[in-house]
Amino acid sequence: MQDPADMAPEDLSHAGSVVDKAIEYMMEQKIAPISIASALLGGALGLLARTMDDRSVAAVLRNALASVESGELNEAREQGGPNRA
Template sequence: MQFDPQGEAPEDLSHAGSVVDKAIEYMIEQGIDPISIASALLGGSLGMLARSMDDRAVAGVLRSALASVEAGELAEMRRASEAEQAANP
């Protein structure tokens, strides 16, 4: 697995993200509630992290995710998504 110059993201992250996006689209089409989708993905993600990292490293990943939320990154994504939906009804 090759890492980016900052040593943060594996080169196959884009591919994995695309696969997850397709899985989410499929579950939405199946009428699965968004909170159920998110909960299942989070549980699966934690399971994957637990198999590949120690608890301290997992906690670091979770702290990084929390910092992104607190910095408003999710709100920015939400606004962009809403703007896209408004532009393409």
């Protein structure tokens, strides 16, 4: 099975920008960061479930967990940005 990171579509950057703007807007609306994150995660899981088989969804989730465990989120915290809580 191919690594999900290697399957990133060309429009990933655009999609990421749209999500960042949505997060920024929700933060301006004083929505709690945990509520924003939970809604985004739920929506993402729903989309994955509708477009991938369970094995592929699990691979995406393993990749995300590996990012957390490797410290990639610490790097993101240090960089800041609109999705920083």
